[in-house]
Amino acid sequence: MTRPIRHIAAAALLMFAALLINANIVQVGDASSLRANPHNVRVLYSEYSHERGPIVVGGIDIARSVKTHDALKYLRTYPGGPAYAPVTGYYSLVVGASGIEQAEDPILSGSDDRLFFHRLSDEITGRTPQGGSVVLTLNPKAQQAAYQGLKGVKGAVVAMDPSTGAILALATSPSYDPSVLSLHNSRAINRNYQQLLKAPGNPLIDRALTETYPPGSLFKIVTSSAAFGTGRFSPSSTIPTPTQLRLPQTNVFLHNFGGERCGNGSTDTIADAFRISCNTAFAGLGLKIGIHTLAAQAKAFGIGSSVAIPLHAASSQFEAHANRPNTALSAIGQYDDALTPLQAAQIGAAIANHGVEMKPYLVAQVRSTNASVLSTTHPQQLRRAVTASVADQVKSMMELVVRAGTGTAAQIPGITVAGKTGTAQHGLSSQHLAPDAWFVSFAPADNPKVAVAVLVEDGGSLGSDATGGAVAAPIAKSVMCAVLGC
Amino acid sequence: MTDLARPIGSRRHGTEVALIGFGLVLTMFAFTSVSAAYSSKFPSGIVSDGLGFIALAGVAHLAVRKFAPYADPVLLPSAVMLNGLGLVLIHRLDLASASRAKGAGVSAGTAAAPLQLVWTVIGVALFIAVLVVVRDHRRLESLTYTAMAGGLALLVLPALLPASHSTVNGARIWIRFGGFSFQPGEIAKIALEVFFAGYLVRKRDVLALAGRRILGLTLPRGRDLGPVLVAWGASLLILTRESDLGSSLLFFGIFVAMLYVATERRSWLVIGLGLFVVGSLLAYAVIGHVHDRVQIWLHPLDPKTITDQSYQLAQGLFGQATGGIFGTGLGQGRPDLVPFANTDFIASTIAEELGLAGLMAVLVVYLLIVMRGLRAAIGTRDDFGKLLGAGLAFGLALQVFVQVGGVTRLIPLTGLTLPFLSYGGSSLVSNWILLALLLRISDASRRPAPPRPDAPDEAATMAIRL
Numbered sequence: 034m035t036r037p038i039r040h041i042a043a044a045a046l047l048m049f050a051a052l053l054i055n056a057n058i059v060q061v062g063d064a065s066s067l068r069a070n071p072h073n074v075r076v077l078y079s080e081y082s083h084e085r086g087p088i089v090v091g092g093i094d095i096a097r098s099v100k101t102h103d104a105l106k107y108l109r110t111y112p113g114g115p116a117y118a119p120v121t122g123y124y125s126l127v128v129g130a131s132g133i134e135q136a137e138d139p140i141l142s143g144s145d146d147r148l149f150f151h152r153l154s155d156e157i158t159g160r161t162p163q164g165g166s167v168v169l170t171l172n173p174k175a176q177q178a179a180y181q182g183l184k185g186v187k188g189a190v191v192a193m194d195p196s197t198g199a200i201l202a203l204a205t206s207p208s209y210d211p212s213v214l215s216l217h218n219s220r221a222i223n224r225n226y227q228q229l230l231k232a233p234g235n236p237l238i239d240r241a242l243t244e245t246y247p248p249g250s251l252f253k254i255v256t257s258s259a260a261f262g263t264g265r266f267s268p269s270s271t272i273p274t275p276t277q278l279r280l281p282q283t284n285v286f287l288h289n290f291g292g293e294r295c296g297n298g299s300t301d302t303i304a305d306a307f308r309i310s311c312n313t314a315f316a317g318l319g320l321k322i323g324i325h326t327l328a329a330q331a332k333a334f335g336i337g338s339s340v341a342i343p344l345h346a347a348s349s350q351f352e353a354h355a356n357r358p359n360t361a362l363s364a365i366g367q368y369d370d371a372l373t374p375l376q377a378a379q380i381g382a383a384i385a386n387h388g389v390e391m392k393p394y395l396v397a398q399v400r401s402t403n404a405s406v407l408s409t410t411h412p413q414q415l416r417r418a419v420t421a422s423v424a425d426q427v428k429s430m431m432e433l434v435v436r437a438g439t440g441t442a443a444q445i446p447g448i449t450v451a452g453k454t455g456t457a458q459h460g461l462s463s464q465h466l467a468p469d470a471w472f473v474s475f476a477p478a479d480n481p482k483v484a485v486a487v488l489v490e491d492g493g494s495l496g497s498d499a500t501g502g503a504v505a506a507p508i509a510k511s512v513m514c515a516v517l518g519c
Numbered sequence: 520m521t522d523l524a525r526p527i528g529s530r531r532h533g534t535e536v537a538l539i540g541f542g543l544v545l546t547m548f549a550f551t552s553v554s555a556a557y558s559s560k561f562p563s564g565i566v567s568d569g570l571g572f573i574a575l576a577g578v579a580h581l582a583v584r585k586f587a588p589y590a591d592p593v594l595l596p597s598a599v600m601l602n603g604l605g606l607v608l609i610h611r612l613d614l615a616s617a618s619r620a621k622g623a624g625v626s627a628g629t630a631a632a633p634l635q636l637v638w639t640v641i642g643v644a645l646f647i648a649v650l651v652v653v654r655d656h657r658r659l660e661s662l663t664y665t666a667m668a669g670g671l672a673l674l675v676l677p678a679l680l681p682a683s684h685s686t687v688n689g690a691r692i693w694i695r696f697g698g699f700s701f702q703p704g705e706i707a708k709i710a711l712e713v714f715f716a717g718y719l720v721r722k723r724d725v726l727a728l729a730g731r732r733i734l735g736l737t738l739p740r741g742r743d744l745g746p747v748l749v750a751w752g753a754s755l756l757i758l759t760r761e762s763d764l765g766s767s768l769l770f771f772g773i774f775v776a777m778l779y780v781a782t783e784r785r786s787w788l789v790i791g792l793g794l795f796v797v798g799s800l801l802a803y804a805v806i807g808h809v810h811d812r813v814q815i816w817l818h819p820l821d822p823k824t825i826t827d828q829s830y831q832l833a834q835g836l837f838g839q840a841t842g843g844i845f846g847t848g849l850g851q852g853r854p855d856l857v858p859f860a861n862t863d864f865i866a867s868t869i870a871e872e873l874g875l876a877g878l879m880a881v882l883v884v885y886l887l888i889v890m891r892g893l894r895a896a897i898g899t900r901d902d903f904g905k906l907l908g909a910g911l912a913f914g915l916a917l918q919v920f921v922q923v924g925g926v927t928r929l930i931p932l933t934g935l936t937l938p939f940l941s942y943g944g945s946s947l948v949s950n951w952i953l954l955a956l957l958l959r960i961s962d963a964s965r966r967p968a969p970p971r972p973d974a975p976d977e978a979a980t981m982a983i984r985l
Binding site for chain 1: 618619776779780781783820822825826833836837838839840841842843844852853856870874875878879882883885886889890893896897902905906909912913916917919920923924927928929
């Protein structure tokens with residue numbers, strides 16, 4: 034019987050060899066395709082089983098993970114709520130991630146290489162791995178002021194520190210609560226997501242960064258800068274201010290806002306035409322300096338280039354090959370001109386910062402689990418938009434706008450404010466549609482701490498009677514006040 | 520006869536103590552590791568439960584020392600290690616389901632690990648009882664037909680009981696009365712191995728000698744086919760009546776292997792394999808759930824079945840893949856996502872958290888038991904002991920193969936348990952009894968032979984038999 038027992042021993046050996054080889058195939062050979070299978074929820078669970086790092090503003094978490102007792106061990110919550118939604122974005126099982134949640138995911142989830150040694154020590158000590166935290170540049174008071182100011186209207190606010198580029202406020206309205214998308218119940222997430230997609234005003238859209246709007250008279254900042262940059266003009270140069278201007282090569286007449294005449298109806302200084310936002314004057318000025326000069330200045334302000342703060346912003350537009358009549362229109366912010374509120378704020382900040390445009394940024398610091406700083410964002414010069422002297426000339430005109438022009442609503446007692454209004458009709462002929470109202474400003478004018486751009490779609494509560502000065506300027510004022518403490 | 524280097528008469532108790540110690544250290548380390556993964560507190564149970572398990576292993580060792588002093592020193596430590604690891608894994612899955620229940624806001628089910636610990640105590644007690652009562656395995660030979668009656672009764676009982684007393688999760692392999700439930704198949708397996716050994720020892724001459732030679736194989740006479748056909752029929756009956764694919768395969772495999780060992784005739788292997796193929800094809804064609812099992816085996820990731828029929832196997836494979844070579848670490852993976860992770864899919868739990876390395880180590884421990892068992896069978900002097908030892912050891916190998924092979928998708932999934940590791944009282948207790956019998960045979964094989972000057976030389980009998 035020994036021989037057959039040896040045979041069955043050999044058979045047993047073969048069976049175990051088959052098991053061992055097969056285990057190698059499953060756990061090594063096929064492992065990556067099995068791990069990548071969409072039905073394998075382990076990957077998701079492991080992502081959720083780590084404590085995701087918080088997003089912090091002014092020492093307070095505006096997004097953080099709290100421990101739960103279900104299979105996904107942590108729930109993402111948003112104490113910052115709708116006011117911060119365009120910044121935080123959402124972190125969702127079903128619809129993925131957006132905003133800082135997406136842009137800074139490696140840090141928040143803990144997979145970033147800068148957290149390598151923390152992961153290593155977690156591995157050794159058996160501590161549950163944890164993500165790092167992202168500290169934002171936002172000023173909580175300014176953010177609240179911006180979000181409150183936009184209550185009930187569609188619009189956006191971007192405020193930044195002109196000397197650094199640090200974003201102080203970034204608000205959009207209407208907004209949404211990101212926590213309705215970060216639930217652990219995929220059916221509820223889907224329902225909420227569909228509701229948000231259908232909601233009036235499209236709350237999922239970040240108007241501050243991803244939408245562009247015709248800038249209207251706001252663009253007179255660019256046109257003036259281009260004109261002063263040629264050296265042939267200064268704020269005291271006199272230019273024609275006709276009641277109506279025939280667009281070259283056409284029989285179309287351009288009127289001033291509300292059909293009014295500017296000043297004496299014949300000539301005025303550039304500064305005064307800027308103060309009262311005279312369309313015919315600046316259309317004519319645009320024709321004088323030409324499309325190339327205008328386009329070069331627009332480019333120098335960053336119009337046409339995109340920027341990531343690290344959220345990706347849409348690039349603003351200026352048509353560099355416009356014909357003569359359209360050159361006149363684009364000089365007053367119509368035709369194909371379109372700016373994001375972020376770009377408008379960058380323009381204001383460049384003027385405030387003596388012509389130097391700083392790179393806008395949202396992330397001040399990235400910290401590890403134990404709050405040690407992994408990296409700090411250092412302000413970066415993005416480009417020189419205008420010379421210092423041109424910037425000072427434009428600034429003086431903008432001060433006049435707030436002191437005695439279309440932007441008086443932005444006056445702050447004791448502080449010099451510089452600003453420019455914009456009231457943009459959607460297209461030429463639709464005089465009766467409610468315009469988009471803009472206001473770009475900075476303060477204090479002699480040592481600017483904050484530059485802000487406000488956009489209110491469709492005139493906000495004032496409808497077709499809206500102007501940038503009436504609708505947008507008060508919001509800009511409250512945001513500047515929140516930063517300056519007035 | 521064989522193996523002249525066999526250390527006849529050596530006791531090697533020190534080796535056994537050292538190996539048991541190693542197994543216990545591994546178990547305690549695993550236990551601490553699981554507890555640390557779930558809470559930062561020092562595991563409260565490690566003192567009471569841990570010391571209890573150590574004491575149990577100590578008592579088992581002392582029993583072997585006293586009642587089977589010459590037995591192989593590797594067998595008991597292997598079982599202690601597997602049982603200890605099983606307890607830790609079951610505890611680990613308890614923690615997972617408790618935390619899930621807490622999350623869902625429902626009360627957690629009964630923890631399985633404490634029950635398994637109680638079953639371990641019972642298992643070790645019966646292990647010692649077998650060593651004490653069965654002082655010579657040859658005495659079992661007189662129980663041949665009693666074992667047959669008992670084994671068959673245990674096997675058939677679930678099929679005769681009303682479904683409410685016999686069916687759990689579709690398999691009719693239980694005896695359930697009130698809160699008590701028992702899976703008789705595992706005990707029946709041992710009883711039938713005793714019966715096969717006794718029966719084949721008596722009939723082997725007939726089954727081995729008569730027959731005609733065709734194509735190099737000596738085929739048995741038609742009427743001698745009776746026993747193998749009966750075993751085949753019984754296996755198919757188990758399959759159809761009790762929906763127990765695993766046991767069916769196991770019984771038939773053990774019988775054919777023992778038949779081959781007893782007769783040394785390859786024709787029985789050929790006949791056995793032929794019947795197996797016919798039976799398998801028949802079952803695949805006729806029995807719905809066998810057909811399903813094969814389809815799941817072939818296409819476990821089919822989107823049509825992955826959330827339903829093949830969910831368990833697919834989740835198990837995902838877990839194994841996630842484990843990779845070194846595993847996620849105890850308490851760090853999600854083996855609880857696999858249904859029946861602590862019974863059918865405990866191998867998947869090992870693969871996920873201890874990795875390929877851990878699974879291979881566990882398989883090697885099983886292989887160690889199997890090979891040492893077969894070695895004891897070769898070394899023992901009586902035919903009944905040889906047959907029984909071979910049957911017990913090969914049965915264990917086949918069970919591990921069918922079980923782990925099913926979970927790792929080498930073969931279709933069946934419903935067997937993994938010896939010593941899977942949660943379940945009947946399985947654990949049966950395997951401790953099985954181990955006691957193997958130790959008994961091993962003890963006999965390594966015991967110095969009493970001087971028997973008049974006894975015929977074994978080599979002479981061998982010569983005649985060949």
